[in-house]
Amino acid sequence: MAIMRTGFLGIIVSIYNIGCLLGCALNFFYGAQFGRRQAIWIAMGCIIAGAILQTSAFSVAQLMIGRIITGMGVGIDTSTVPTYQAELCKADRRGRLVTTEVLFTGLGVTIAYFFDYGMSFVDGPLAWRFPIACQIIFAFVIIILIFGLPETPRWLIQQGRVDEAVEVMSKVFNAPNTDPFIVAEKEAILNAWAGINVIVFYAPTVLETNVGLARNTALVVGGCINLAFVVGSLVPALGSDKWGRKKPMMFGAFGMGLSMMMVAILLSFNGTAKAHTTSQASIAFFLTFMLCFGASLNAIPWCYSAEILPLRVRAQGTSLAVMNNWLWVFVIVMVTPTMIANITWKAYLVFMACNFAFVPMIYLLFPETKGLSLEEIDYLFLKQDRLSLEDAHQQGNSANNSLANSKMEETAQLDMVEKI
Template structure:
């Protein structure tokens, strides 16, 4: 591996673009898997092969894949930090290849489910580690853009799966469902080969190997000499972060000490919980099935509509590149929830309009739902967890967030067929209520991290806070920017002494402000 890197060492913008392409391929594979089974499960050869699976079996075939992704995320939580970012991706790719082979050779529902779970474990590893790797190699001013491109490629994979499933649907043999599933191997092999030429995260290297080796990687990423001031600045930020962070223990994950690890992980977990409880995958996984079973649309037309809807969904998923570093994460999440709430309600209305008019309205609302989601909850949740977690906890925080995604994703896709069969249009009223609940959650609990380096984001979470402020600390300052965060930081007073919550200053603390606790730390 070292010889390969010596023969071909991309630097600067080229290296950053190559890393982004690799990360995007990891998420393209994720998106492809989201869409491919929705097309395959409705094909005539699939139905014959697996003896007309019931709605419950359809839900298990689709949903237990997410159980595998959850297992992969938990595995990353346990061993991901030890393996590093690149080795974790290697392991994920190999598992995906094995799982794909199991799927395409399946002849029973049980065999297929096993293959789906194994494939899911590999994808779960990649969704846990890829955002962390991308965030750690990218500068603060471009981090949101690169992470948006990465997340948008979920939809590239989703669109590919829809169009490939549409093309394969015109076959009459098992090619209808085997070929679309087998395509996953190509993406996994591409990722395996590409990552060989790329660099490990300099922050992981500094923590586990040496600061000097990390400096060499930083120099490559910036395409500058190791002694350049920009390289030195990043090196010093990492060095200070490592010095100020207490080496974590497993117990640190579940207590809200001066680094607020528990709060950070809950924020990452929560934002991907919100992503899934928008209801997006009740549509994405089952679009063709819903059109044929609940609306007056033929099977072939349903596949065409699903593919067209996915294509325009892809176009909108790249739009946030234009505003992600100008508007900020919080504003996007709040207004995204408002739009998704309204559109969920309108989908429910469409189900109640008889005939072709209701079908047209529902399809239009599905497309608009895709677009609103693409510009809000598609990208921000995946970038938020690696941004807010501390250096030593970042891979674990990313794994916890990924586990949240797959846990609630699995719940949604498993219950959707049965729920639609039981309560029909009221199912979308449930999603409208969930989306409404996200508005106050984001407003009160989620700090703004736009334009901040990963080390500056750490300053938001310094100190424990008291009462409600332990959940809202730093939110108000984060909206005002880095200068307000720095001004509100607790300062060392020569001893490891906490501020008395009954003191005059503590009485004046308001929810959403940084606590006045004194923490023993070095000045930066």
């Protein structure tokens, strides 16, 4: 019966991620047609509809349907926003600006933890209905804010709306349409044509079941652990354009694997005289895990997946990447209650092995993209033996210089004609 209960809990919690997967699939096929702004509006509509269904639910079936619809909105949103940000940023600021979005996601999760902790002292269904309903407020705020934001110039050029794209770049970069940077950017676009979900979803359950904390204490400590996630996220938000993408991801994955190894070792003493001390000590490594995750594999992949793809398949490729993310989130969230109930501390060895495996994978397969424009990044994939960063810079700069020179020659010729 315990296995059935934990399995059913896994289904209820993880079915949200099935919705996220479906949202990414929809964005994969239709996102490029609607554009970035409309996709975000559609996403918020799904989140509002799903939240209404969940808030008014009087059966498990209605609650699960609401979670699927909300998940669809989150799937569309998370596969659109990184692309939207990457396409509106200058190359030297892209890493900081895109990863900051994930920093605020972590901050929101932390606030939600403590909000839910406060609502746990409220009697009756209001304790869970009100927190779910609150997401409707933020969805409406985003809908209103999007009215004041432009469509991305790269999507506009892809649709043949070049003049609108130039106007957007002029406003975003606060420069006239004839500015050399905007001219070169327009021409370049025209030519270019891991175990974390266990901690985020089940932190109180893990702390109760594996560490032995009381329910209220587990909720508070779970919120503090997610606060460490926010603190770690400051690292890419402030330094990814300085330190690059590869090194932080490799060091972060190694730190996460080390943290999971220490958690497994300390929790393996459960049932012995040392159980209380070692279980309490494991909390420190849950914190280091979240710090390492926030500083590396939390935010950087969202930026990376959006920037390495060429314009013509950026919406579909980002959707596919995020779809893959939500698929594995679903699998992990689905099996976690059963894993913790049956193999206890050994579950963390699985995540340890995955994180250690990420280090050589990132080193061997991931090219560095720091400081490159989206069009320059395309040059990294032109050959089987990829171009170096310097080569990509030279290729991109020579293309932009030739375009700028041709533009200057045209202007000089027009001036001569006018003088004659």
